[in-house]
Amino acid sequence: MSYTAEVMTAIATLREEVCALHAELVRYELVVWTAGNVSARVPGADLMIIKPSGIDYDALTPENMVVTDLYGTPVDGGWGNPELSPSSDTAAHAYVYRHMPEVGGVVHTHSSYATAWAVRGEAIPCVLTMMGDEFGGEIPVGPFALIGDDSIGRGIVETLSGSRSPAVLMQNHGPFTIGGSAKSAVKAAVLCEEVARTVHLSRELGSMIPIDSAHIDSLHDRYQNVYGQ
Secondary structure: OOOOHHHHHHHHHHHHHHHHHHHHHHHOOOOOOOOOEEEEEEOOOOEEEEOEOOOOHHHOOHHHOEEEEOOOOEOOOOOOOOOOOEOOOHHHHHHHHHHOOOOOEEEEOOOHHHHHHHHHOOOEOOOOHHHHHHHOOOEOEEOOOOEOEOHHHHHHHHHHOOOOOOEEEEOOOEEEEEEOOHHHHHHHHHHHHHHHHHHHHHHHHOOOOOOOHHHHHHHHHHHHHOOOO
C-alpha cells in the first residue's frame, strides 16, 4: 500500500520518537528485561508504531519499530523489518486507538509501586496535589484480562472513558497510560509510579488527608490549561 509523503514523513519521525521514549522507561526504572512498551498513533493514517516483541531495550532502533494497522497487523510500507513481530500488547494499544480517537500515545509498564496497587486491585486515592494536577482524581483500577487479544484494551477503554485520569491500573497486571502524544503518555507513566510510591509510603505512616473535590477540580484545571509555557 502506498502512503502520502506527509504520512511517510510522520512515520519516520514517530519511529525515532517512539524508540527514544523507550529509553525513558529504562531511565525512570519503570521496566525490566524486555517488558513494557510505548506506541504512537500515526496522524493521517489508520496506523500505529510500537516496539518489536522480545527485543532488549539497548537493541531498539528507529528502524526496528514496527508499523501496524489499528488492529495490530504489521504493515509493510517499504520502511524495512516487516518480519518483526510487534509487542504482545499491540492488540490492547490498537483497541484504545480505535475507540479513543483523542489518544495519540499509549504506554504500558510494570513499574513496581503502581503494579503493587494493581495486584491489590486498589485505586490510588487522590491525596497529592500532583495527582489533582495530572490525574484529576484517583488512579482507577481496570478489570483482570489475559494477554493475547483485545481484552486488555477493552478494559482500558471502559475504565478511562469519562475519567480525567490518563492512567489505569489493570488488575494483577500493571499500569497503562494514555495521552495526546506518546511523550505525554510516558510522562503520565512516570508520574503514576511516583504517586503510587509516595501514597504507599504515606499510608505506611498512618491515615492520609483527602483533598476536597473542588480543590482537585481547581488543581486539574490550572495545570491542564494554565501551567507551563
